[in-house]
Amino acid sequence: MAEITAALDExxxxxxxxxxxxxxxxxxxSGSGSLGPFIANYTxxxxxxxxxxxxxxxxxxxxxxxxxxxxxxxxxxxDLSTILPDFCLPQVCVDIPCVGTxxxxxxxxxWPTITVPVSFGDFVKVTVDTKLDxxxxxxxxxVQAVVLGVPNLQFGATTALLxxxxxxxxxxxxxxxxxxxxxxxIAVDAILATIAIAGVTGFLGPIITPFVxxxxxxxxxxxxxxxxxxxxxxxxxxxxxxxxxxxxxxxHNGTEDELVLTAxxxx
Amino acid sequence: MIDHFDSRALGRTDCYGQRFMKTGTxxxxxxxxxxxxxxDERPFVIQVKERSASNKMNQYTVFxxxxxxxxxxxxxxxxxxxxxxxWNCATGPAMPCMVVGDKEFFNSARLVNESGYSHAFGTAxxxxxxxxxxxxxxxxxxxxxxxxxxxRDYQQWREQLSRGTVVxxxxxKAEPREVEIMTGQTVFFGIVKGPGISxxxxxxxxxxACARDAQAYxxxxxxxxx
Amino acid sequence: xxLTESQxxxxxxxxxxxxDVLTAFCxxxxxxxxxxxxxxxxxTTIAETxxxxxxxxGIAGGIQWRVRLSxxxxxxxxxxxxxxxxxxxxxxxxxxxxxAEICLDCGRIRIDPKPPRGHDTKPDDREPNRPLPGTPKPxxxxxxxxxxxxxxxxxxxxxxxxxxxxxGEDAITLxxxxxxxxxIKPDEVESVLECLLFMILQAVLGQIRLPLKSLRAGxxxxxxxxxxxxxxxxxxxxxxx
Numbered sequence: 001m002a003e004i005t006a007a008l009d010e011x012x013x014x015x016x017x018x019x020x021x022x023x024x025x026x027x028x029x030s031g032s033g034s035l036g037p038f039i040a041n042y043t044x045x046x047x048x049x050x051x052x053x054x055x056x057x058x059x060x061x062x063x064x065x066x067x068x069x070x071x072x073x074x075x076x077x078x079d080l081s082t083i084l085p086d087f088c089l090p091q092v093c094v095d096i097p098c099v100g101t102x103x104x105x106x107x108x109x110x111w112p113t114i115t116v117p118v119s120f121g122d123f124v125k126v127t128v129d130t131k132l133d134x135x136x137x138x139x140x141x142x143v144q145a146v147v148l149g150v151p152n153l154q155f156g157a158t159t160a161l162l163x164x165x166x167x168x169x170x171x172x173x174x175x176x177x178x179x180x181x182x183x184x185x186i187a188v189d190a191i192l193a194t195i196a197i198a199g200v201t202g203f204l205g206p207i208i209t210p211f212v213x214x215x216x217x218x219x220x221x222x223x224x225x226x227x228x229x230x231x232x233x234x235x236x237x238x239x240x241x242x243x244x245x246x247x248x249x250x251x252h253n254g255t256e257d258e259l260v261l262t263a264x265x266x267x
Numbered sequence: 268m269i270d271h272f273d274s275r276a277l278g279r280t281d282c283y284g285q286r287f288m289k290t291g292t293x294x295x296x297x298x299x300x301x302x303x304x305x306x307d308e309r310p311f312v313i314q315v316k317e318r319s320a321s322n323k324m325n326q327y328t329v330f331x332x333x334x335x336x337x338x339x340x341x342x343x344x345x346x347x348x349x350x351x352x353x354w355n356c357a358t359g360p361a362m363p364c365m366v367v368g369d370k371e372f373f374n375s376a377r378l379v380n381e382s383g384y385s386h387a388f389g390t391a392x393x394x395x396x397x398x399x400x401x402x403x404x405x406x407x408x409x410x411x412x413x414x415x416x417x418x419r420d421y422q423q424w425r426e427q428l429s430r431g432t433v434v435x436x437x438x439x440k441a442e443p444r445e446v447e448i449m450t451g452q453t454v455f456f457g458i459v460k461g462p463g464i465s466x467x468x469x470x471x472x473x474x475x476a477c478a479r480d481a482q483a484y485x486x487x488x489x490x491x492x493x
Numbered sequence: 494x495x496l497t498e499s500q501x502x503x504x505x506x507x508x509x510x511x512x513d514v515l516t517a518f519c520x521x522x523x524x525x526x527x528x529x530x531x532x533x534x535x536x537t538t539i540a541e542t543x544x545x546x547x548x549x550x551g552i553a554g555g556i557q558w559r560v561r562l563s564x565x566x567x568x569x570x571x572x573x574x575x576x577x578x579x580x581x582x583x584x585x586x587x588x589x590x591x592x593a594e595i596c597l598d599c600g601r602i603r604i605d606p607k608p609p610r611g612h613d614t615k616p617d618d619r620e621p622n623r624p625l626p627g628t629p630k631p632x633x634x635x636x637x638x639x640x641x642x643x644x645x646x647x648x649x650x651x652x653x654x655x656x657x658x659x660x661g662e663d664a665i666t667l668x669x670x671x672x673x674x675x676x677i678k679p680d681e682v683e684s685v686l687e688c689l690l691f692m693i694l695q696a697v698l699g700q701i702r703l704p705l706k707s708l709r710a711g712x713x714x715x716x717x718x719x720x721x722x723x724x725x726x727x728x729x730x731x732x733x734x
Contacts, residue, residue: 003510005496005503005727006712012501012734016713089280089387092431092453096383100324104282104385104431104453105355178270178280178389181450182415182424220712228514228707232659235539239521241514243710256495258503263710265510267517 002247002262010055013259017063017145018050020217033207035076036199042074046211051125055250055257061145064127068211071121072162072204078170080111083190084183087111109179118169122158126151126212132248133216136224143220143248143261150213159200166200167192219248220261241265270390270410274456274466275376275399276300276363277331277356280387283366283375284353286324287315287346295368297337297354303367303376313352313368314345325350337364377463378456384466385431387453398464399472404439408454409447424449431455436464500718500731504709508569508587508726514708518701519564525700529559532598557598560693565591567667569726579673580650585723587653587667589698593645593690600638647690648673653721653728656702664702665721665728669694705730 008016030043051065086108093103130145167188174180174187222243229239248261271278277300287293294309327346331354332338339354346352354366354375365376372379377400388394391412398404413424428451435442437459446454456466496503506514519526523540530546532554537543546555567589568574572582574590582588651669658664672691677683705715713734720730 001507003507003513004708004710004712005505006709007496007503008713008734009495009497009501012497012713015501015734089451089453090425090429092385092387092429094431094433094455096433096455096457097435098459099286099351099381099457102284102326102351102353102383102455104353104387105328105330107280107355107387109279109389110358175390179451181389181391182413182421222711226707226710228517228704229658230660235524235537236522237539239518241517241707246710254495256497258496260496261712263712265513265710267513267520 003265004263006261007251007253008259009256010053010258013055013061014050014053016219016259017053017061017217020145020219021048021050021066023218024048024215027211029207029210031207033203034199035074035203036195038076038078038195040074040076040203042072042207044070044072044074044207046070046208048211048215051127055259056129057250057252057257059132059249061130061132061250061259062127063130065125066128066212067123067125068208069121069123070208070211071119072207073117073119075115075117077113077115078191079113080174080177080180080187083194084111084180084187087179087183111180112177114173114177116166116170116173118162118166120162120165122155122161124153124155124158124208126153128212128215130217132219132250134246134248136246139224141220141222141224141243141246141263142218143246144216144218146217147212147215150209153205153209153212155201155204155208159197159204162200162204163192163195163197166195219259220246226265241267270386270388270392270394270468271363271471272386272388272394272396272408272466272468273363273399273471274378274384274386275365277354277365277375278363279356280389280453282353282355282383282385284351284383284385285366285373285375286349286351286381287313288348288381290315290317290348293368293370293373295366295373297331297339297364297366299337300363300365300376303365303374309369310342311339312343314343315348315350316345318348326353327351328353328355330354331356331364331366333358333362333364371463374463377465378458378461379463380458380460383455383457385453385455386466388448388450391450395469396466397469397472398439399467400462400464402439402462402464404436404441404461404464405444405469406434406441407445409445410452411447411449413449413451424451428452433457435459436461436466439464498731501734502713502715503729503731504705504712504715505727505729506708508567508573511567511569511703511708511728514703515567515701516564518703525697526562526564527559529596530555530557530598532557533559533596551602559594559596561594561596562693562697563592565589565667565698569723569728571726573726576650577648577673577675580648580671582650585652586650586670587723588648588650589667589669589694590646590648593647593693594642595645596640596642598638599641645674645677645686645690647694648675649691649694651698653723655717655721658702658704663705663715663717665705665708666702667698669698 026045026047028045032041047069049067051063054062088108091106096102128147130147133144133146224243225240226243231238245264251260293313295311296309330340367374388410391410394408415421431453432446433455435457524542527541528544534541534543546557548555569587649669649672653665654668656664656666672687715732718732722729
């Protein structure tokens with residue numbers, strides 16, 4: 001029989017996981033990814049909120065509707081010469097009084113490369129299974145619930161909204177390009193068609209998924225040399241015990257599924 | 268966003284025109300805008316000889332090639348008195364530049380007699396232009412968006428691009444003072460007579476002592492060279 | 494039956510772990526097992542607790558004493574440790590077994606023949622401490638000074654109570670209810686010693702307050718609503734998360 005036993009019912013486990021997830025706080029990642037044919041540099045922030053916990057013996061904790069609120073800031077460069085055809089101003093001839101006819105040469109416009117900054121935020125919900133991982137490392141016992149596999153995040157309407165946000169972000173940048181005015185709608189449509197929903201999905205997936213995949217929720221952490229009582233003056237030093245082993249399982253006891261942590265100690 | 272509209276700094280869609288009324292050898296250089304204060308080299312040549320019997324003014328186009336050191340094609344040009352030479356940047360992107368000769372009249376940054384400046388407007392808006400040197404010459408160019416929806420609209424718009432608008436300036440008076448064009452069209456500013464003016468978007472004129480000092484320095488440097 | 498029952502959190506500590514914690518406490522703070530007057534313990538240190546001597550008229554400095562206890566060994570209901578027949582471990586109780594050594598610094602008192610201060614008597618020209626003629630030779634059984642000790646094996650039964658530590662944490666303490674020392678004669682002497690050790694044990698064990706958080710090795714958080722209870726060789730608590 002284990003020397004020390006502590007157990008949580010599903011209600012307690014809900015609160016434990018909610019607290020554990022809340023302590024993760026807001027995480028920030030930066031990098032670059034493919035947005036259709038364009039390379040986008042991004043910074044993304046993600047904040048998790050726990051869902052509903054289901055304890056599944058022998059060692060699975062399922063979190064349904066785990067919510068990830070994310071805020072994405074990215075920019076990508078577009079060489080407009082790949083989007084728009086060559087455009088040349090024709091020769092312009094005018095009659096100057098007392099001078100004669102003066103003509104400009106044909107002048108071809110070089111479409112520039114523009115950088116489009118986009119800011120967009122949304123959330124995604126996912127159900128994940130976690131497995132209990134117990135380890136002693138650096139003098140500390142840790143029990144963590146580790147997300148299994150790579151969740152398939154469903155972005156749904158988000159992709160269309162992000163595409164619209166890209167369109168809205170592209171427009172003012174394009175307006176700054178001389179001679180783009182008549183081609184503005186063509187350019188915006190061309191850019192959005194080039195990226196498309198597939199491009200947005202392909203961009204979001206690798207960026208957002210790491211916030212969930214491989215995530216570890218801390219369930220228990222204590223130093224192996226565990227302090228029973230702190231020092232209380234010069235003649236009362238601290239009292240320590242050693243936590244020799246730790247185990248954690250999901251057990252079905254009676255009618256309840258419970259998260260059960262056990263430990264053996266020595267003086 | 269505004270179109271960069273300033274005869275002191277020639278861009279890709281700008282042209283500077285100068286008629287040479289007297290015979291002679293006119294040496295000049297093409298420099299980054301404002302660079303005449305730092306550079307006295309005049310490696311290029313316009314050779315003006317006597318006019319032949321024909322009264323027809325001939326126009327010659329010289330293409331400015333951008334690079335670490337700007338060049339022109341052709342570097343030496345032989346014309347007849349009364350002919351017009353037009354400078355334009357051949358390829359882009361180009362640093363805003365100026366054409367400056369060793370004669371005071373021969374300077375794209377300061378348009379005197381028988382000279383001109385053209386600009387193709389790429390962005391819709393209202394452009395109030397002034398003479399940055401304070402002669403009082405001013406006017407307005409209103410650029411309208413063409414609102415193309417169909418291919419026919421685009422075709423009609425492209426056809427209109429070959430039609431230019433002329434503004435003549437004499438003694439600081441512009442005629443017409445206000446013009447209206449569509450995006451992509453060109454306005455020619457012809458200077459008949461003047462003290463040396465610029466056609467500059469009012470928003471680009473820096474009304475500061477530094478700017479006035481810089482202009483005064485350029486005038487002194489130019490006078491010294493002569 | 495679930496562990497948590499109607500509560501969200503359950504925690505239990507087996508008697509083996511409780512003994513480990515007690516051992517750790519007594520090893521790290523041994524002064525809680527050793528008490529003595531200045532002749533034995535000049536000052537309180539980590540190893541021993543200094544106490545006053547037992548004041549007695551005529552004994553200069555008082556009666557010097559020392560009590561040394563061994564590390565208590567606890568048995569939670571159900572009983573696994575043998576107890577003397579006078580004690581029976583009932584549900585919800587613990588038994589404890591420990592050794593107690595009681596020492597006295599025994600010595601002869603030098604009698605001063607001079608009258609005590611404040612008394613008027615006839616001068617006596619006899620030499621001090623010289624016996625009168627015909628008086629038998631004094632008994633030299635006790636030397637001038639000698640530490641005299643006895644070792645007792647002490648058994649007790651008791652219950653646990655919910656208390657707070659000095660920092661306000663939920664804790665438990667062991668409260669003895671009855672003490673038995675085996676085979677001391679006459680019975681009255683046994684009763685006196687049992688009374689003495691009963692009071693000492695209450696005081697000593699009462700100072701040992703073990704935080705509930707430590708008894709569950711810091712797992713989860715628990716706001717106590719049920720217990721602490723002794724059953725199945727464990728101390729059990731339940732509460733809200």
